[in-house]
Amino acid sequence: MNNTYGRLASHVYNLDKYIGKSFGDVEYYRARLEGCAGPILEPAVGNGRALIPLLEAGFDVCGFDASEDMLDYCRAQCAERGFAPALSRQTFESFTYQQRFDAIVVPAGSLQLIGHHAVASAVLRRFHDHLAPAGRLIFDLYPNDMVADLQPNIRSWQTETGDLLTLNSQRVKTDIIGQTTVSHLRYDLWQVGRLVSSELEFFTMRWWGVQEMVLTLQAAGFVDIVVTGDYAFGRAPQHGDHVVTFECQRSG
Structure with missing residues (x-):
């Protein structure tokens, strides 16, 4: 993940x-x-x-x-x-x-x-x-990745078929010693207002x-x-x- x-x-x-x-x-x-x-x-x-x-x-x-x-x-x-x-x-x-x-x-x-x-x-x-x-x-x-995106963020895109994709991102860890950040990224696919698919990914950057x-x-x-x-x-x-x-x- x-x-x-x-x-x-x-x-x-x-x-x-x-x-x-x-x-x-x-x-x-x-x-x-x-x-x-x-x-x-x-x-x-x-x-x-x-x-x-x-x-x-x-x-x-x-x-x-x-x-x-x-x-x-x-x-x-x-x-x-x-x-x-x-x-x-x-x-x-x-x-x-x-x-x-x-x-x-x-x-x-x-x-x-x-x-x-x-x-x-x-x-x-x-x-x-x-x-x-x-x-x-x-x-x-x-160079700004360590201090960027500190607040929760929601973005959305319309797919080629007219469905909606959303991304909710949330920084959950900043390791100053290890020089890494970890965010939770949740991807959701919506069709006619209904959630049909989701993915959760841990996103680590150094x-x-x-x-x-x-x-x-x-x-x-x-x-x-x-x-x-x-x-x-x-x-x-x-x-x-x-x-x-x-x-x-x-x-x-």
């Missing part, structure tokens, strides 16, 4: 973060990958919101996700556009490929779904091992300090680390920035 993205959660994600919706990340990643002719991996690919624009720009991208429901959306929307990238159900902790990648990209703060520092460190080492020599890792973190992440990347073997605030490449993050992006290379 923790960060699982089940059927209703994936449906909400697809309605809310539809293909073509960008938070500045799609354009940024496309620009940073310019000239990359080799294979690119997107872990936690979700519904393809970032992957599909990269495919449309001519990049050779594949991806994986832990949620089969999310992958179903990604596969369908790729097929609608004439793409058939290699997509598989795998996790951050255990993914494996025979090939090595010129780049690995993780937009939208997906790395923060890994709740423990030791596990995240192992995942970064796995990224390093799956990169070709001088291959790049690019990923986002959201907060990272900038220097903490730099040290963790260095320990994983990465070099030439560039930290960027709000997608202005090379500008150091500053107070008020919504997103911090890390770009680094495999050593050796």
Whole structure:
């Protein structure tokens, strides 16, 4: 039940973060990958919101996700556009490929779904091992997640068939020492005013300090680390920035 993205959660994600919706990340990643002719991996690919624009720009991208429901959306929307990238159900902790990648990209703060520092460190080492020599890792973190969404929140979406999907979210735990937050997310599907389906998910996010992440990347073997605030490449993050992006290379 923790960060699982089940059927209703994936449906909400697809309605809310539809293909073509960008938070500045799609354009940024496309620009940073310019000239990359080799294979690119997107872990936690979700519904393809970032992957599909990269495919449309001519990049050779594949991806994986832990949620089969999310992958179903990604596969369908790729097929609608004439793409058939290699997509598989795998996790951050255990993914494996025979090939090595010129780049690995993780937009939208997906790395923060890994709740423990030791596990995240192992995942970064796995990224390093799956990169070709001088291959790049690019990923986002959201620095405000520790203090955001403190109050209960209710949102709703109309489905393609006119039904109603609602999301009730409530922060239930903030662990300052562990640098994590846990929220309860309840997804409800309503038809003609009647509740027909519900899902409860525990949603865990980890907060990272900038220097903490730099040290963790260095320990994983990465070099030439560039930290960027709000997608202005090379500008150091500053107070008020919504997103911090890390770009680094495999050593050796």
